[in-house]
Amino acid sequence: MKRLIFACILTLVSVLPAAAQEVTDTVLDNGMDVVVIEDHRAPVVVHMVWYRAGGADEPAGKSGIAHFLEHLLFKGTDDMEPGEVHRVVAENGGSNNAFTSYDQTAYFERIAADRLELMMTMEADRMRDLILTEEDIKTERDVILEERATRTDNSPGALLNEQMQAALFMNHPYGTPLIGWRHEMETLNREDAMAFYRKYYAPNNAVLVVAGDVDPDEVIALAKKHYGPLEPTEGLEPRARPLEPVPLAPRRMTLTDDRVGQPYVIRNYIAPSRATGAQEEAAAIVYLSELLGGSSATSILGRALEFDQKLAVSTFTGYSAEALDLTTFTMGVVPAQGVTLEEAEAAMDAEIARMFEEGIDPEQFERIKTRIRANDVYARDSARGLANRYGRALTTGLTLEDVKAWPDVLQAVTPEDVLAVAEKVLQPTHSVTGYLVAPSLAPSLTPGGEEEVGQ
């Protein structure tokens, strides 16, 4: 079954055109970037506004304010009622949403192409003219607290990740949870939200991405009409977050929680991103992630631990190449029944040692190269995927040229590149290893010591 799907992908890849879309970029007089991606296959447009502001731009002690503000942006303005954006988009048959990450906050609509100006009217309006009441704050703060409860506090795995990131990043705000520390979220107020809004929600801090069945000249004319009159924020400097010192000691932690049904071991390493390293380096890490954990049947960890040794029910890796500053490379093992986390971790490390010793299987490498190419082609085949790609890149320190070059950079990676980058990234001193366990599986605890001794 897996082989069949793989064969299908290969076929499609050879049929699809490599880069059909035209991309235009312009900067308005007030500093706003405008990127237009033509795609006339359907009479639809994706309209996105990306702000160069996210969780890592929050003032100390105000964690969660970027995400909180994202929620609040659906309240009223001088010209709109609360909830009007959602209502108008729905009434016009479109869909919309927003998200916050460490380096950016984005608002987007997908709608019939002839409604583009309506979207611009609303998005331009809420860029500078948001009105927040104390009641808005109170209501929406409860919503984000509930969101934290659901996504983080009720999830031991999310809690472990939160504690691990706090230990991994000793200085950089990527160590602070995006949703916010609960005790700080509880204190976020109207002035915190408005201060963040006034500073960062401005045309000279925004990227407009329009993708779909549009004419670039018309889009730029509309952008000038609606976004052009907005006032930029004075004195806004390029973002410069506190950087990481050299990490000197491998860190480990164990989170013990009653709710853990399935223990696992996970390790996070600090890794360069496309913006902080060369793109070539980031591309090699994409391969490393695929090679180690991409697919159960063929990846190094999957094949060895799940299939050959039957030590694991699953293995995983993860790498986010897009980040303004350093990012994280993750790997982990969910052990099979009767296998300890120590055994699982040792087996994981043994496979990595073997990779360094024996090198990379050329056949496996070629399969990954093809899969990466296929993924890229698929992503480019949707207006939304393309808009995402450009918006995210331009708000994480990359240029249009970097985006355009990326597919070729990915295809140029060699097995030697992967081994070189693995040696650089997979350093124990750059890592935090976490164990997620249930109490019955953990060493029994007494106050003052991790092991009960002498009883």
Added chain:
Amino acid sequence: MKRLIFACILTLVSVLPAAAQEVTDTVLDNGMDVVVIEDHRAPVVVHMVWYRAGGADEPAGKSGIAHFLEHLLFKGTDDMEPGEVHRVVAENGGSNNAFTSYDQTAYFERIAADRLELMMTMEADRMRDLILTEEDIKTERDVILEERATRTDNSPGALLNEQMQAALFMNHPYGTPLIGWRHEMETLNREDAMAFYRKYYAPNNAVLVVAGDVDPDEVIALAKKHYGPLEPTEGLEPRARPLEPVPLAPRRMTLTDDRVGQPYVIRNYIAPSRATGAQEEAAAIVYLSELLGGSSATSILGRALEFDQKLAVSTFTGYSAEALDLTTFTMGVVPAQGVTLEEAEAAMDAEIARMFEEGIDPEQFERIKTRIRANDVYARDSARGLANRYGRALTTGLTLEDVKAWPDVLQAVTPEDVLAVAEKVLQPTHSVTGYLVAPSLAPSLTPGGEEEVGQ
């Protein structure tokens, strides 16, 4: 020998008066606190200016600026040449110095009582009129970088401590090294120093402490004359640093360094301070520290690990009760030849478990109580010790009443209080455990794994 010294202390304690000194406190119109401690036994005065600003008040990305500025305060002003403070103090037969900590920066002189006004003239001058040249910055930045090299980078133990504190404090700036991260120290500039100076070096952010052979009325008159005309900083809010989230996972780390001659295990717990907890709680932690690690011959860890079991060459504990926010409780073991760090740690934890099981030896407790009283009496017997005590307390969120009550609070602690606070503080989830090892003693490392497997 130890017993003999102990007997002497007991004798002295009964001879010395309990609280001979008069303490006066005043607030000048510009907000400056003035504390005068009369002590006429010698014709000497200690003159101290304490600022409510330290390492934990630094802007993100500017670590080390508080300490850097302390160095720079010995440069020139509109009225003084660079180095003039040192020269004038020395020419008048006095001594002077300064220090920076997380919550305060202090400048002090000890000199003949009739030179007090001269000290005030200089200290008031440099509170608002500092002049820094680019050359000052360049020269002194090299000095602090060299200080970091000597004290931290050349000391594996200091490096381990730095990495442990960064992991212990997930959110609070106490996790940032006071000396600064090297990569940030290298970028500190004149504007960084002046911004910190202008904000925090102001009468409404300072405590003047004068102790010695002085008349309070005269001191206050002089303070009004010299410090009274200084402009306060407008809009200075009480300090509110980011607080810690609930820690959920015990953390561990191993620092491996060629230069390690003597490996050891050390554990830091987050603990309340006199300001964040009740003073009663902090007082009980002072006992806990003494009880576990105060003296090799009689402490729980010393007696068991060094004398009975011969597993350790030394054991130690540490607790700083004075902190504006949460502080750290430390314990550790330097193992004897042939004893592993794992064995040393297990033995340490076993003794703590035994303390919870068997309770506290009443005789040992009484000895500690006497020693704490003796230490207190000694500290109060020097003008400098008293000035320090008041200055530090008033810049870490305590009041004069707290300072006056502290000796009695300490004497009121019971063994039950100590066990209760031990149960609260010595929680594994609140801790980071560090191993300091030489490469020959560490598990061998390969890229990608902590253990070399399969070779």
